[in-house]
Amino acid sequence: MICVPIVGPTMDRARKDLDACQKLADIIELRLDLIEDFDLPLLLKEAGKPCIVTNRCKIDGGQFAGTEQERVEILRRAIELHVDYIDIETSTPGPLLKSILENKGRVKVILSHHDFTRTPDDLNPLYDLMRQMPADVLKIVTYATDINDNLTLFRLLARARKDNKRMIAFCMGEKGEISRILTVQQGGWLTFGSLETGKESAPGQITASTLKHIYRVNDLKTETKVYGVIGDPVSGSMGYLIHNKAFQETGLPHVYVPLLVQNVTRFFNAYEPYLGGLSVTMPHKEAIMKTMDRIDPAAERIGAVNTVVPDGNGWTGFNTDYSGALKALEPYRPLQDKNILIIGAGGTAKAIGQGVADQGAQLTLTFNRNRDKAQELADQLKCKLISVRDVDQAAVDILINCSPVGMAPNTNDTPYPARLLKKDIVVFDSVYNPMETRLLKDAQAAGCATVSGVELFVHQAAGQFELWTGKPAPIDLMRRVVEDKLASQD
Secondary structure, three states, X not given: OXXXXXXXXXXXXXXXXXXXXXXXXXXXXXXXXXXXXXXXXXXXXXXXXXXXXXXXXXXXXXXEOOOHHHHHHHHHHHHHOXXXXXXXXXXXXXXXXXXXXXXXXXXEEEEEEEOOOOOOOOOHHHHHHHHOOOOOEEEEEEEOOOOOHHHHHHHHHHHHHHOOOOEEEEEEOHHHHHHHHHOOOOOOOOEEEEOOOOOOOOOOOEEHHHHHHHOOHHHOOOOOOEEEEEEOOOOOOOHHHHHHHXXXXXXXXXXXXXXXXXXXXXXXXXXXXXXXXXXXXXXXXXXXXXXXXXXOHHHHHHOOOOEEEEOOOOEEEEOHHHHHHHHHOHHHOOOOOOEEEEEOOOHHHHHHHHHHHHOOOEEEEEEOOOHHHHHHHHHHHOOEEEEHHHHHHOXXXXXXXXXXXXXXXXXXXOOOOHHHOOOOOEEEEOOOOOOOOHHHHHHHHOOOEEEOHHHHHXXXXXXXXXXXXXXXXXXXXXXXXXXXXXXXXX
8 A cells, every 4th residue: 555644734735635645545644743733624524545643743753842642632632533543653651652552442553663763683672562562553664774774674574474463664765765665565554655756754755656656566466576776876767767667568567676785795695585686787887796696798798797687596697788789779780890989988888899899890999087997998899099189080980979978967068079070970879868969969960870878778778678577678668768757857
C-alpha cells in the first residue's frame, strides 16, 4: 500500500490535497501537527480513503507545540470519531500511552518509533519490547547513514512476517531510498509517498506518483528481481525511468532502483542475494571488477565494467558503453580504416575508443591538460595522440566528442571549431543533456550527419536490459522515455 501524508499547512490546502491524492493513495495519513486550525471531522468526511491520524511532537519529527497531555487528547478525540488508525509514538509518557492502547475500541493503533540520526545494528530488542504492547501495527523507522543499513530493516521485516505481525519498516534519507521502494515487497504493510515534491513528511520520501507508476510498489512480489545502478552520486541517473518502463512494457515483474554506494565490495557482498543485476556508474566502474567471477573480454580490454550479470555460476562484468557506441554508429559502419577523431581521454573515450579500434578504425585521441593520462590511453589503443589545439591537422571522417564540453548548463560551449566541420564528416556527441548540443547544431548547419548522445545512452541501456533478461529491449520506448525526460528539463 501507498500512504500519502497530508501536511497542510492550512485546512484549505489540506482539503485540496485530499482531493488531489485520490488516484495515488491507498491510505491517507492526516498529519494534524502540520495542519493549522484543523477540522478533523471535516477532513475525515472528505478523505474518501482509510485514514491514519497522526499528531507528532518535535522529538519525533513533528511540529505539535503543546503538552503531551494535549497531544494525546487529540488522538483520543480521533478514537471517539471512529477513525481507521491512529499513530502513537513509543516516546509517549507511559500512562498516556497505556490509556490509548487500553481504550482504543475498534480503532487500530500503529505504535511507532523513529530514529532520525542512525540505524542501530540490532533492532530486535526494540521489536521485542514493542511487540509486547497491544498495538495492531508496529512501525520502526530509522535513518540510513550507509546503504547497508537498509538490510537491518529488511531482516526485521522478515522476522515480523514470520511472527505474522503487521509492520512498517524502512530507512529515511537518501541512502534509505531503496527501503522505501522495497519495503512492501519485503513484507512491510505500507510505504509513504508524498503528494508531490516539497510535500514530504520525512527525509528521503519519494513521490507517490513515482512509487505507483514507475516503481509499481504495489505489484512487487517476493520473487521480483531487483536491479539497480550503483554510483556516487546516483540522484541524476535516468536509469530508474528507462529500465522500469522497459520492464513494464515487456511484462516483467522486476524493479530497478538507485543505490548510493561508497564501498563497492562491502555493498556487493551484503546485497548479492537480493540482486538480479546492476548498472555501474562513476566512480565504481573499475572497483567493481574485483568482485566479479568473470570479465567479458571487451570490458577487460577497456578496464571498466558498467553492467553486472549473474549467470548461475557467479557474476560477469560487461561494458555496454562499448557495444552501445557501435550500435549508435551502425548506419556508418564498417569503420575499417575510417579516420576517427575522439575529443577527450576519460572513461567514455576509453570505452568508445576501444570499440572503434576493435573495428579497425584509424584512431586519433586528443588531450587538453593531462598529456600523460591521454598518452597512456593512446598507447593502450595503439593510436595517435594530439593536443586539442591541433585538431585542424587531423584527418576526420567521424568526430566523436567524449568530453563533457557542451553539457548543461554550459550549453554554449563546443569542443570543436565550427569552421572545421565539413558536410562529409559524421559528428557523434556523447553528451545527451541537452539532446541537441552546440556541436550538433554547428554540424547540422554544416551539412554533417549527426549522432546524438541519446543514442549512446539508449543503446547502452538496451544492451544492459538484454544481458539481464535475455529478451529484446523495447528500444523505441526507452528512447522516448529519455527524450521526454530531457525535454521536461528544458
